[in-house]
Amino acid sequence: MSCVVIYCRSGFESDAAAEITFHAAEQGFAGYVKAKPNTGYVVYECFEAHHSDEIIKKVDFKNMVFARQWFAGKLVENMPVEDRVSAVVDAAKEFTLCSELRVETPDTNEGKELLTFCKKISTPLKKALEKKNIVLREPKVNRPVMHTLFLTNNTAYVGYSYSFNNSAYFMGILRLRMPSDGPSRSTLKLDEAFNVFIPEQQRETRAAPGMRGVDLGACPGGWTYQLVRRGMFVSAIDNGPMNDDLMETGQVKHFRADGFKYRPEKRNIDWLVCDMVEKPTKVTNLMIDWAVNAYAKEFIFNLKLPMKKRFDSVYECLTMIKEQLAKYGVSYELQAKHLYHDREEITVHLNVTKVPQNLYS
Ligand SMILES: C[S@@+](CC[C@H](N)C(=O)[O-])C[C@H]1O[C@@H](n2cnc3c(N)ncnc32)[C@H](O)[C@@H]1O
Known part of the structure; x- marks a missing residue:
């Protein structure tokens, strides 16, 4: 795992980048950020690969203001479109046993278009991961969460977060229904x-x-x-x-x-x-x-x-x-x-x- 992937609101990438750089440095880690405007995520590349795991343990997620979610991960590119499942399973083979799989996308218009595909691949991917003992059949509290963040239909960041130091929500988003008698959207x-x-x-x-x-x-x-x-x-x-x-x-x-x-x-x-x-x-x-x-x-x-x-x-x-x-x-x-x-x-x-x-x- 060479990087920490951070989800944020589209348009706030530079803030999320400044924040992870600040907190990682405060804990004594060094790296650099890759961030593009309006992509809804940033990537903190660690100079030493194992630091990504330490960062998501040592930096308190509660202190991250602009991060909706994060995980330690790596980039998987050019997946063969006919077998993306094997490419993700292969990337995850050294993970500790995770309790849950979240197949996600950045919260952008392009990301939303990928969500149907994410839903479709979730079941076969989960089954394949269970077979290899990477993800448990039944979710268990206190086990890591596996994330696959699809950027395109053949590129994804694959990694895990710790349930004691992450967002409990899919894509880091708590969706709430507007009450019919609520006086304002706020x-x-x-x-x-x-x-x-x-x-x-x-x-x-x-x-x-x-x-x-x-x-x-x-x-x-x-x-x-x-x-x-x-x-x-x-x-x-x-x-x-x-x-x-x-x-x-x-x-x-x-x-x-x-x-x-x-x-x-x-x-x-x-x-x-x-x-x-x-x-x-x-x-x-x-x-x-x-x-x-x-x-x-x-x-x-x-x-x-x-x-x-x-x-x-x-x-x-x-x-x-x-x-x-x-x-x-x-x-x-x-x-x-x-x-x-x-x-x-x-x-x-x-x-x-x-x-x-x-x-x-
Ligand atoms: C964003 S709105 C609040 C919306 C409200 N929270 C809601 O959910 O319906 C901001 C409000 O702050 C009020 N406001 C701004 N400055 C104020 C002040 N100095 N004293 C009292 N109210 C103020 C405005 O009148 C306005 O109604």
């Missing part, structure tokens, strides 16, 4: 964020009925809808109009106020969510203020990306949060992701686990 962003950032077994207790939420920049109410759906009581802050059906639930209070000035009367907010379109550093400073003053426990917010240097902008904001919270002795968990439903923005989750009381009392 409701899917918050739904995806809850699914991606909160482990399944904790979702019902961490986002639970009766909790209190604040939604900054709430109108028309797509994000508020997700909090209401989970049984929360929400203060929706925005000068615009809120969706009538949401207001009729009795779970929402609408405040026509400036989201940068609004603060709750009590420090008892379970969830602060924020989708205001503003400079990322300005939103970041607001979130830091809410965190160090213990106004809210958990946060999900969007950072709108600039046209250029998106990677730099994201890492600047994440560093600001880390430095400020460390300075004030706040304990927290932080994760950020360019979600499938995000476009020119990323979504950040901050879970404040402890704030020294002297900071705010």
Whole structure:
């Protein structure tokens, strides 16, 4: 395995490239990136072949903002069209036993055209891999996942990822259905964020009925809808109009106020969510203020990306949060992701686990 293959949203290849270079270097690995605009993936070529396996173990996938998925792999070119199965099996013969096979493509228009073929080849390929003891018949947790990323009908990257450090989803994409009564499409962003950032077994207790939420920049109410759906009581802050059906639930209070000035009367907010379109550093400073003053426990917010240097902008904001919270002795968990439903923005989750009381009392 000589490279790490990374899936990203089409158009964000340079950000994904900068990110893997940064994290690989931080762990002491060297290599170079091959990336073409609008292809939906980048390839990090390691100077030493075995480093690709170490990178996908040692770099925490949760710290990769622009990567939807990754795997350690190699390129298989010029597969004979009459027998692509054997070419892939041959490339995978040294893999440790995998529990699952995902035959994927980059998330681009060209990639979508290959998906029918990917579905078609999946069954014969899986059978052939089972026969050679490369993939298990029944999926098992904690075993590696085998990936075959078809770029054309006879070229693919073939490799594996570790289930403890990858995306659980096919092509790294969580597809969600738009609720028929959802006030705006951006409701899917918050739904995806809850699914991606909160482990399944904790979702019902961490986002639970009766909790209190604040939604900054709430109108028309797509994000508020997700909090209401989970049984929360929400203060929706925005000068615009809120969706009538949401207001009729009795779970929402609408405040026509400036989201940068609004603060709750009590420090008892379970969830602060924020989708205001503003400079990322300005939103970041607001979130830091809410965190160090213990106004809210958990946060999900969007950072709108600039046209250029998106990677730099994201890492600047994440560093600001880390430095400020460390300075004030706040304990927290932080994760950020360019979600499938995000476009020119990323979504950040901050879970404040402890704030020294002297900071705010
Ligand atoms: C992208 S929209 C939010 C969409 C919403 N999350 C949804 O799902 O329906 C951004 C909203 O932020 C509001 N906004 C922008 N600046 C604001 C501010 N300083 N205070 C309050 N709201 C603000 C805008 O009025 C707008 O409704």
